[in-house]
Amino acid sequence: MRFGVKKLCILSVSVALSMILSFVESQIPPLAAVPGVKIGLANVVTVFLLYSFGWREAGAVSLVRIFLSALLFGSFVSMLYSLSGAALSFVFMLIAKRIKCFSQIGVSVLGGVMHNVGQIICAVIILDTVTVTAYLPILLISGVIGGIVVGILGGIVGQRLEKLV
């Protein structure tokens, strides 16, 4: 069996954990008048899995988390935004990790920024207007800050759980 029970448990707990982080973060009042400004705590799990396991594990857990979170707490539209952000963010994080010139924090920053870019693209399509791109400066900055925080936390989690993995 390629996929052991231990791994199944770790990934399942990861899904639950990222859902909780996502939910807790949604309870914090908006940090700015711009939609989408957040730290992205749920991605601590994604970054941890990406480095401690691999892109398949990180990607699978992210997808499951997005679907379940949307099912429980969100809507179809919110899921579209999440998927757009996650898709773009994931592709860039994977490339960044592969070319090996960034540390975990750099990869996470790129992930955070591209997540917001993906959501803006989604908003442009859904709202049928290009003017929402005016939010880009603020979202780029919050993406960088969030990415650094998530990267550091993901690293700490990875260190602490080294023996487990």
Place this chain on the structure above:
Amino acid sequence: MKKNDFVLVILILVIAFASLFVILFNRTPGALVHVSVGGREMGVYSLNEDAEYVLNGGTNILVIENGFAYMKSADCPDGTCVKTGRISYTGQRIVCLPNKVLVEIRGFGEEILGG
């Protein structure tokens, strides 16, 4: 943290601030308030006529007053649209993502150009 991380962060921040300045520098006072729901234009109102508009069957309420437009109330969970405050420049917008309501300010020119 590697040196490349630093370069990446600086690069992104430079892009962010540069685009911010470009946007702020090119502000022009607006003329028309365009309201759209789910991408479909629902109405165009003058920024100079004080009025209160009920949007999207009541989920959002828009007020135009003294040359400013703002979302007076909304039933969305986050209330970002209401917190946006007053807008008056061309290109500024109030967005209510959950209700897919978009309030944009544009100039007169587009009506003539068909944009």
